[in-house]
Amino acid sequence: MKLLQALFFPPEQPGGVSSMIPYLQERFTPPRWEMDLFSIPKRVRMKGSGEVAFQTFDWKEYASSPIVQKYVQTYLDYVWWTKLRIDKSYDVIHSHHPIVGMAMKDVFPDVPVIQTVHSSYERELILNGRIQENGLEHRFLVSLYRELEQRTDRLLTVSHSFRNYLAPYVDRPQDITVIPNGYDEKRFKPVAHENEVAQLVTVCRLVPAKGLDILLRACAELKQKGLPFVLHLIGDGPSRTELENMAQSLGIYEETIFYGYTLHPEEFMPFFDIFVLPSRAEAFGSVFAEAALCCLALVGSEVGGIPEQIENGVNGLLVPPEDPASLALALEQLINDPDYRYTLARAASERAKSKYSLNRAVHELKKMYLEVKPG
Template sequence: MKILQALFFPPEQPGGVSSMVPYIQERFNRMAGWQMELFSLPKRVRGKGTEDLPFRTFDPEQYAGHPIVDRYLQTIRDYLWWTRMRMKGQEQYDLIHAHHPIAALALKHLYPDIPMLATIHSSYERELSLNGKIQPNGPEQAFLVSLYRELEANCDQLITVSEAFRQYMTPFLEQPERVKVIRNGFDQKRFRPISHDTPVPQLVTLCRLVPAKGLDVLLEACARLKQSGKSFVLHIIGDGDIREELEEMAEKLDIYEETIFYGYMLHPEQFMPFFDIFVLPSRAEAFGNVFAEAALCWLALVGTDVGGISEQIEHGKNGLLVPVDDVDALAGALERLLEDPQYRHELARAANERANKTYSLARVIRELKEVYREYGQ
């Protein structure tokens, strides 16, 4: 069977879709009778396409004139343009598996006779809303949530990464019960826990620095810890729109000396095992790959009780969950782990065992093979 894995942008860095799909390709290409290729839109391709994509379930023109919508529609045109130029004469696939709505809609339009599977990894509209880029319930959000039904009408099978996200999509679909859940998996060879003993507990978070990740709540919680006399170092790995704002906030809260801002890091999993506690108080998360990755590095986990995070963490057994935007609860959870290294170790061990069992790449390969066999020609 010959399968095309269609991404949005190239898998240039670990994390998200990029942490899984190239490893899936490697595994499938080693199997007898299976061949898998990757396809994506180069980041340099901008404003090239002129072909409009016909929509089946709604008229996107009613939302035209809004920057997010216009940019999205132009990116679809660019994907169509690039696909026609790059894939000409290479259409002999048994199945296409897309990992972004733009890739799915563009390729299904160009190759309507090839079965199309689409995995929806996250909610663009929730992210934009939480990050203050669009107005809640405004026209941009209406356009973006309409894409779920458009995908349902065009694709042979929708897949998502958590039960929580399937429930989120339910109001926008006609047959939500048909959506399959295949949770992400990871190549465990990338993660090598390292035994270490640090006199001062090391906290780490890894994410894009945007409001949706709740890092303002984390800094407030760390300020409470310092005020109560607790010792720690907070490592913030990642970059984004609010980095300068967060650095200023750390100074005002008098925790700048305890906080290290690293910026973007290409292979954070190589650095992660040297820390003790992974914490990320996200305001929304479809799955939260980084929690599984931190667990594979043998870190204790602290997260918010939302989306895919709450499906990974069983409170008090393999990590701690706190309500969204609750500074007191987050400070309390962190304080408990700072004060009790043995409990911290027990949670980290349990998280590691569960991650190795539940989020293995072998399990993802097995589940995908079943779906591919169902739809492949």
């Protein structure tokens, strides 16, 4: 079977897609399986042209928005790039971005297209202050879910929570399949270590949706209580300067290290003690599974797919979103009790190995590819 994994961003970009898709190829081996990866380079802009017509709504109702215009142009660019670069046929195409799924169905109308929706783009844009809730852009983006349901052959997502999120925007939510991301255990090598001062770490884009302002306020409370810690922020994004200024104003700049973007954070994540990310929205939260496989204690907010990974008090700690005081108390508990911290970390690692292994994901995907393949 000839398979195409169709991405939007190149696979080295951070995020849930990059945590799994590039590692699938070695599990889909010839002669029975052949797999290619495809994405659009950043340099390809304003190349596509022509009329765009969706089957389930008229996008021109939202055309006064520059963001919607850019989205539609990017869709045309992806169609143009696909026609230019792909000169072979495939039995099944698996898309990992709404633009990609629609473009692939345009170019290859007779090939089954499976669409995985990895995150709520519109929700993140709202939280990051880019668009207004119920504005033109929001209504356009949620309309795409029904369009994807209509045009693709199978709709997938990465958590039961996110399937519930999609339910109001599609006609058959019961048909959405949930397949969480899988992770290659060989990439994660826990390291036995004893840090005299607790090392806190998070890995994410530096944007408001990740709740890092809540984390900094919680750490300021830790410092006021005299608890020693170091906070490592791995990632980059538009909020970096604001967060650096906030760390200074809260008096925790000396305890906080801003790394910027790092390609393979899993290589040194095992040397930390606690992974913490108080997101405001998270379809799944791949980085929690990655941190668990590094044998770190987990602290996350009770939103989206995070509670599907963390059972509070069993393999990590959950806190309410937007609550620095509760987050500070959870971190204090783990800082003061290394034995409890290790117990949670070990339980998180075992759960991640059993529920989020790459072998499990590969098995489920192979079964689905065989189901949708013509003939």
